[in-house]
Amino acid sequence: MAALAATATLGVTAATAGTGGPALRADSGFTEDRSADLAKAIDPAKPKNVILIIGDGMDDSIITAARNYTYGAGGRFPALDSLPFTGAMTTYGLKVGAGPDYPIAYVSDSAPTASGWSTGKKTVDSRLSQGPSAASNIPGENYETVLEKYQTQGKLVGNISTAEITDATPAAAASHISQRACQGPTDMTACAVEKKSATPAGLGSIAEQLVDHKIDVLMGGGKNRFVQATDAGPTVLDSAATKGYRLVEDSSQMNAVTSLEGGPVLGLFAPANMTTRFAPMVATATGAGGPYASCANADRGDQPDFSRMTRKAIELLDNDKGFFLQAESAMVDKQEHSADICGAIGDVVELDEAVQEALNFQADNPDTLILVTADHGHSTQIIPAAANAKLSTTLMTADGDPMTVGYSTAEAGQSQSHTGTQVRVAASGPQGANVTGVIDQTDLFATLLGRTPSE
């Protein structure tokens, strides 16, 4: 118990250590005017390198819960909370319809949201970097993505995730398909006209399209999609080898690659999604956890964690012409769907560590823009212990005090829903000022590509 001295002023806290959390900080208060700091952070130059870090479903509520648990309510994430430019971002999408105008979807899934920043245009649920249409199985117009544009410009590109690398968020960066479920060549039932073997030939499954893009660093989970046979016979992995990809399947294999001279890198660290930092603690109707409960580390075997993947990607991509990297901490969302507070919290912490890797690189390469945001809101609410919720969990935080979270957008055992709230967006580096105020997800597109410098 007991964490804040009654006489502490301006938010300076004295927190006590929780179980399993990183070292604590106590710097939430500040006394100096920060106008000069903010002015110093502004740089109108077009960035050379761009690192986009996504926490899937990482809205303000799960950020706060993760901070409370890990650093205490008055603590701060060393990297995530230190970014100088901050704003709010709307995340709505469209629904299928007759067009040319389409109804608005006030809550979206990960496909149209990632497509929003990848292409600068809105689309419908489940669709990847392709426009809206009359029905979910009717493909829309393909929209060029940030990653594709940067490849054309001659920059190196990376795309990493802790989910299957064929999952919606990484898929939007470099594939165009009507339905996100069409991840591998034998998952194409819903996307028959987009198969490579269709007439006319389609672009194929997400796994095939990612490999066809020769993305310089492509790493995550989802090996199961790549061992599927393509319509032409060989597996996607065979096809990747033909294109010169080097396959790495665990942390040490990843670490052994120190340059891209030998060809692009395909990391497939798990059959499906990668393992979260913390083992699940799933909310129940009567309340999981308790005032002394804490999160346990999961057994991740030889999998790299998200920040190591991010560091390696940056190391490999760094080159004279610059690079674009999209890095997704994906399991925040998946574990919120499962009403698993520990899984979600641990992967927010890993995102913070990945942001630190990006900041470390930026310190030596100030022409690097770092953007950190979420794709949409999610279900977790921090509630009073006495409040009702359909499902809840209580954890002891780094303050030594109990925090209760509730999940009420689905019944026990069913998938909790996304929500339609605007989400936090933060940035550091050149043109980072473009995330301040209230922006839309599609506004990130031009920012990621670098805008014409202002005067």
Add this chain to the structure above:
Amino acid sequence: MAALAATATLGVTAATAGTGGPALRADSGFTEDRSADLAKAIDPAKPKNVILIIGDGMDDSIITAARNYTYGAGGRFPALDSLPFTGAMTTYGLKVGAGPDYPIAYVSDSAPTASGWSTGKKTVDSRLSQGPSAASNIPGENYETVLEKYQTQGKLVGNISTAEITDATPAAAASHISQRACQGPTDMTACAVEKKSATPAGLGSIAEQLVDHKIDVLMGGGKNRFVQATDAGPTVLDSAATKGYRLVEDSSQMNAVTSLEGGPVLGLFAPANMTTRFAPMVATATGAGGPYASCANADRGDQPDFSRMTRKAIELLDNDKGFFLQAESAMVDKQEHSADICGAIGDVVELDEAVQEALNFQADNPDTLILVTADHGHSTQIIPAAANAKLSTTLMTADGDPMTVGYSTAEAGQSQSHTGTQVRVAASGPQGANVTGVIDQTDLFATLLGRTPSE
């Protein structure tokens, strides 16, 4: 139906008019780099005038719902969404305990949160500008407030709200009491030792303390608290008259006052809380409203609305030495407690209009700092139509499409709970840069008072 052209890029939308909403805007997209705009907005000078506008419970979720309904998902609040400095603010509080350290409360009520910015210090639920203690009925140490400090400096001060003016948020600005329920002299059962007639004499009820402060402009609801007899015999209203206050009780009486030369102004426009803009639409287990439902205007009689109150307060307070005004759109919170989406939405819109009044004044008086934020998160979630929630309501937005919101932190008929999420904070004007990044509520204290300019 149908609101966004498929070919629209960068968030530029073409919305269709909803029922009852203000004129629509379609300016969410932007093409220019905004680094120079942000740089131009930075001013390290100490502000002469400070206007703090609070939306009680106004987190990102209710802001988004109100925007969707009123302007469409791609629309923008003309004032609220235009503020150049934006950040996230933590809102946690303390729990009573043995001290000197106190347990953390991850969800707080409106008393410790308003006390946080008013005094720069954390305190316990229900307590107003007074420190924590061993029990809720044991008064803590009184902390000096921003309003009190500015009065000492010779600035004029205002304190207005759409709730009872003795409710927690306005009370924290200029009273010190252990429990927020002690609003009038005959409401002091829980605060016996703080009565004026106690030995030693206490400061009295919230109504008495507000009047004793001779606040230059004090306006809101809550007349019922002021007609109560003080321990000394006369009512609080009698006591206010003795101190030179002029009482105004409706819109035209308020408008008739055009200067403070005749004495301070006490506006009491309702017996209890003031009327919201929209009539209630309360969520139900089976779903209130529907795809064509819209909010109806409430009958507000002669009550002024929040933006007119704000404009009048600014007009009266404007003077050579500067002023401090706290203006609260209070009913956002009250209606969220009631699972009433219309009540909450309408009063977010009124807050936006009040921010516009502040911006209009700032245009002629650039030495004015405007801060806009909430005290804590709340219960409303924007959810998919197919999602579950304990209670839900569907409305047709300005896009012409249905939006569903859910409430699940209490059962039907009970009060929905606050939540513990960090909330949006925004600013315009000198030293507004101090709200960027992640700050704590107590950090507002020094910003409101004006920090030593940075270089």
